[in-house]
Each structure stands twice: as structure tokens, then as C-alpha cells.
Amino acid sequence: MVVAERKPIEEILAMVADFKKVLLVGCKGCVTVCCAGGTKEVGILASALRIARKKAGNPLEVVEHTLERQCDPEYVDQLGPMLQENGFDAVLSMACSVGPQFIAKKYPIQVFPMLNTTFIGGALEHGVWAEFCQSCGNCIIHNFGGLCPIARCSKSLMNGPCGGSANKQCEVSPEIDCIWHLIYDRMVELGQVEKLRNVFPIKDWSTSRDGGPRKIVREDLKL
Amino acid sequence: MKAGSNLEKVLTSGHFAVTGELGPPRGASVEAVEKKASYLKGVVDSINVTDNQTSVVRMSSVAVCKLLVDMGLEPNLQMVCRDRNRIAMQSDLLGAYALGIRNVLCLSGDHNKFGDHPQSKNVFDVDSVQLISIVKMLRDEGKMLSGQECEGVAKFFIGAAANPFGDPFEFRVTRLAKKIDAGVDFVQTQCIYNMDKWRKYMHMAHEEGLTEKCYIMAGITPLKSVGMARYMAKFVPGLDVPDYYIERLKGVEKKKQAAEGIKIAVEQIQEMREMPGVAGIHLMAIEWEHKVPEILEAAGLLPRPKVD
Ligand code: SF4
Numbered sequence: 001m002v003v004a005e006r007k008p009i010e011e012i013l014a015m016v017a018d019f020k021k022v023l024l025v026g027c028k029g030c031v032t033v034c035c036a037g038g039t040k041e042v043g044i045l046a047s048a049l050r051i052a053r054k055k056a057g058n059p060l061e062v063v064e065h066t067l068e069r070q071c072d073p074e075y076v077d078q079l080g081p082m083l084q085e086n087g088f089d090a091v092l093s094m095a096c097s098v099g100p101q102f103i104a105k106k107y108p109i110q111v112f113p114m115l116n117t118t119f120i121g122g123a124l125e126h127g128v129w130a131e132f133c134q135s136c137g138n139c140i141i142h143n144f145g146g147l148c149p150i151a152r153c154s155k156s157l158m159n160g161p162c163g164g165s166a167n168k169q170c171e172v173s174p175e176i177d178c179i180w181h182l183i184y185d186r187m188v189e190l191g192q193v194e195k196l197r198n199v200f201p202i203k204d205w206s207t208s209r210d211g212g213p214r215k216i217v218r219e220d221l222k223l
Numbered sequence: 224m225k226a227g228s229n230l231e232k233v234l235t236s237g238h239f240a241v242t243g244e245l246g247p248p249r250g251a252s253v254e255a256v257e258k259k260a261s262y263l264k265g266v267v268d269s270i271n272v273t274d275n276q277t278s279v280v281r282m283s284s285v286a287v288c289k290l291l292v293d294m295g296l297e298p299n300l301q302m303v304c305r306d307r308n309r310i311a312m313q314s315d316l317l318g319a320y321a322l323g324i325r326n327v328l329c330l331s332g333d334h335n336k337f338g339d340h341p342q343s344k345n346v347f348d349v350d351s352v353q354l355i356s357i358v359k360m361l362r363d364e365g366k367m368l369s370g371q372e373c374e375g376v377a378k379f380f381i382g383a384a385a386n387p388f389g390d391p392f393e394f395r396v397t398r399l400a401k402k403i404d405a406g407v408d409f410v411q412t413q414c415i416y417n418m419d420k421w422r423k424y425m426h427m428a429h430e431e432g433l434t435e436k437c438y439i440m441a442g443i444t445p446l447k448s449v450g451m452a453r454y455m456a457k458f459v460p461g462l463d464v465p466d467y468y469i470e471r472l473k474g475v476e477k478k479k480q481a482a483e484g485i486k487i488a489v490e491q492i493q494e495m496r497e498m499p500g501v502a503g504i505h506l507m508a509i510e511w512e513h514k515v516p517e518i519l520e521a522a523g524l525l526p527r528p529k530v531d
């Protein structure tokens with residue numbers, strides 16, 4: 001899933017400093033699962049904003065709403081009636097960064113991202129998420145025991161660990177596993193370590209962001 | 224001859240080769256380059272010029288190599304994968320060749336997080352093994368990665384680094400083998416202190432027949448003090464400084480530690496000269512270039528051979 005985390009409250013307060021009334025919109029997709037922008041987090045942020053502004057003697061009205069998803073126009077359309085009637089100064093989106101962009105495309109009102117959309121990843125344990133993929137657009141992990149050296153090696157190395165790999169840790173930080181050590185262990189476990197002996201060829205990055213912003217068109221699904 | 228560089232000539236004629244290292248200045252000072260180079264002149268077979276090492280911005284490696292060429296010294300152009308994509312790499316390689324540079328060392332590069340611009344975007348379009356294959360393609364096929372024929376072929380003697388002390392140890396020889404498959408002619412290792420592990424590594428490399436396929440140069444960095452030894456042991460990832468060297472330096476008074484460090488380096492070099500498969504040494508006297516002549520003299524490696 002897309003993993004995100006909320007921006008610091010000071011940054012958000014600065015964004016809304018000039019506003020009197022805002023619509024805070026959560027999302028029930030990925031950001032609910034990673035506890036960053038679901039109904040619960042919308043409630044927490046709304047109260048925090050109200051309290052801070054009340055204390056500053058400049059109250060802010062925050063209307064809370066959570067959509068099924070913000071990355072689908074049909075759900076974003078549901079904001080239409082609310083935005084038409086209620087005199088909002090801005091929309092604050094608690095979805096991943098797709099949400100605020102869909103809202104911006106649809107409505108002539110200022111939109112602010114409440115989250116920093118950080119990576120494609122998963123939960124390692126309760127409250128800990130890690131990056132697993134950088135959407136290079138041409139998955140090659142079957143060559144590496146099912147582990148991704150593109151996203152998970154700090155240097156995206158395709159031919160084995162750099163000289164800085166020590167004690168299974170990446171040279172960049174003891175907090176980062178050296179994925180190449182894990183790939184090696186895994187290939188030993190699978191009895192396929194010989195496969196790592198071949199030089200892995202230069203990658204074609206044109207399927208990645210390097211080829212420009214990407215689009216997937218599925219003719220079979222188009223209406 | 225693949226490139227006809229002095230280093231290639233020394234190695235192929237069976238001499239025990241010596242390379243030095245020069246870190247470019249953090250500024251535009253030609254004098255700083257000339258000063259460091261003057262210590263290395265005539266005492267090493269060629270000089271590695273580092274490429275923004277530890278991700279700290281320094282004078283361009285290509286430019287410093289050219290300054291060395293003009294001084295009559297032979298440079299080894301270090302090139303890291305951190306800052307350039309395949310377009311810039313090939314372009315710089317062609318340019319370097321045009322400027323008279325004949326040796327290239329292909330490296331992954333330290334991560335930019337360590338340097339003075341940790342906010343930078345890194346590249347890592349290709350990795351060091353793949354970079355070797357690019358340099359080889361330029362040289363042996365006269366073609367760019369795109370298949371485009373080169374107008375004028377850049378013939379480099381191709382080098383790479385090897386770290387026998389990185390983890391996982393068992394994979395280190397495999398990685399060397401991959402670099403050889405990709406086309407490397409010579410390899411310079413990370414600084415060696417743990418001689419037992421080094422012997423084991425060389426034994427494995429020898430068993431796999433790798434010492435026949437490329438020239439392996441042992442990395443030597445003299446320890447200036449017990450402080451430096453401790454620092455390297457603790458903070459440099461993938462470096463292995465055994466306690467017995469730290470103890471040995473601790474055992475002499477502070478003023479004499481530098482001399483003791485040089486003594487250790489000389490002993491190491493002498494052992495390397497006897498070790499089968501070791502084709503030479505790569506002496507990295509970090510910010511201690513002026514000690515290089517003294518060390519090499521003591522190790523009996525001067526004068527350097529002249530090969531035509
Ligand atoms: S290889 Fe590419 S698509 Fe596959 S996990 Fe890694 S970054 Fe994602």
C-alpha cells in the first residue's frame with residue numbers, strides 16, 4: 001500500500017493561518033490502514049487545529065468528512081454539494097498525495113496536503129512501516145529471491161553488496177537492513193546462490209519515472 | 224596492450240606495481256593539486272584521483288587527472304555511480320580519454336548521506352559492475368551502450384575496487400568474479416589490516432582462478448595514530464582493524480605512533496610482496512602524501528621500474 005505520515009502540526013497551522021473555515025477530508029484507503037488519514041486521524045487533527053486556533057484567539061471551523069477513496073473521481077465527486085454550499089476557504093486532504101490533486105482538478109478551491117506520502121510499503125510490526133518498492137515499472141525481484149534491491153538497497157545495486165555492508169546493516173544507517181545481505185541469505189536458503197554469480201544487466205529505467213509521468217491504459221476496461 | 228598505460232605496462236611485465244592516491248582539493252586550487260602530486264612524482268606507477276570521495280564536493284576528478292597528465296604523471300580516473308547517469312558517464316569517459324587519461328576505476332561510490340550535501344538527489348542509474356561493462360564496450364567494441372559507433376575509440380585499462388572485509392564474506396569473492404566477467408583488468412582493495420581474513424580471501428580467489436584473470440592490488444593505508452585506528456575500526460563501515468594493531472600503537476608513546484604506523488604498513492607491504500596472486504599495492508596515505516616516498520623506500524619498492 002501507499003504509506004504516508006501526517007505533516008507536523010506547526011506546518012499545517014501555518015498553511016491554514018489565514019482561513020476561518022476548512023473542510024478536512026480523510027480517505028478510507030491505504031492511509032486508513034497505515035493510520036495516517038482515516039476517520040480517526042481526521043478527528044484527531046480536526047480537534048488539534050480547533051484547540052490551537054481557539055487558544056490563539058482566532059477560531060477555525062473544521063468540518064470533518066471521510067471519503068471511501070480520494071483516488072477515484074466518483075468518490076471525489078461527492079464533495080461537490082458540500083463545497084458549493086458551505087463557504088469553505090480551503091480543503092485539507094488527508095489522503096495520499098493523489099487525493100489533493102484529484103480535488104484540485106475538480107474544484108476551484110485551494111487544496112492542502114496534510115500528509116507526506118512517503119513510500120510503497122508494508123507494516124513490519126504495529127506502528128512500524130518500511131519501504132518495499134519504488135514502482136520502477138518492471139519488476140525484477142524474482143532474480144533476487146523475491147527481495148527488491150532497487151527500492152531496498154540504498155544505492156539500488158543489482159550485482160551484490162557494496163563495500164559498506166557490515167553486520168547485515170546498510171552503510172547508510174544501522175536502522176537499515178543491508179538488503180543484499182538478506183538476498184544472499186535467501187538465495188542460500190533457496191539453494192540458488194549460483195544465480196547471483198551472473199552479471200545482472202543494466203536496467204531499462206524508461207518504465208520508471210525516468211520515462212516521464214506514467215499512465216496505464218487498459219482498453220478492455222475502458223467504457 | 225589494451226590501453227597502453229604505464230600501470231598496464233608495469234603489471235603485464237610482471238613487476239610488483241604501486242599506485243598512489245590523491246584527493247582533490249575542496250576548492251579550485253591548482254597549487255594544492257601540484258603540492259600533493261609532487262610527493263608522488265616518480266615514486267608510484269600511477270595515481271588514483273578520487274571522485275568526490277565520502278560525497279564531499281571537491282575539484283572534478285577528470286580535471287585533476289588532466290592536471291596530473293600535464294605534470295607528466297599518470298592518473299587513474301575514479302568514477303562513481305552516485306552522481307552521473309549513463310549519459311554523463313559515457314560523455315565523461317570519452318572526454319577523459321581525449322585528455323590523455325588511460326586508466327579508469329569503476330566504483331559504486333559512498334552514499335550521499337555521508338557528505339556535505341546530504342540533501343542531494345542521487346543517481347545510481349547503473350552499478351559499478353555494470354559501469355565496468357560500459358567501459359569495456361567503449362574500448363573493445365568501440366560502441367556506446369546505445370549501440371552507437373564511437374568516432375574515435377576510448378581505450379581504457381579498467382579497474383575496480385574490492386572489499387574483502389565487507390559482508391557477507393562468502394559473497395566477496397563472487398563479487399570479484401562478477402567484476403572480472405564484466406571486464407575488469409585490475410582491482411584495488413579496501414585498506415587491509417586484518418591479514419588473516421585477507422589471506423583467506425586471496426586463497427579463495429586463487430582457488431577460483433581469479434588471480435590469473437585480473438591483477439589484484441592490495442590496499443594499504445598507514446595508521447597515523449591509535450586515534451585514527453580506533454576511528455576506522457568503529458566508524459568506517461566495512462573496514463576491519465584488528466585489536467592487535469590498536470594495542471601495538473597504544474604500546475608506544477604518542478610522538479612515536481606515526482612511525483610505528485609506518486612500520487606496520489611496511490611490514491604489511493613486505494608480506495604482500497611474498498603473497499601469491501598479489502600483483503601490487505595501492506597505497507592510500509590519506510592526507511599524508513608526503514610520507515609516501517619514505518614508506519616505499521623502506522619497503523624496498525623504489526626506484527619504480529621503467530617499462531616501454
Ligand atoms: S523491482 Fe521495481 S517494481 Fe519490483 S519491487 Fe523493486 S521497485 Fe518495485
Ligand code: SF4
Binds near residue numbers: 157160180181
Ligand atoms: S550496504 Fe547493502 S543496502 Fe546499503 S548500499 Fe551497500 S549494498 Fe546497498
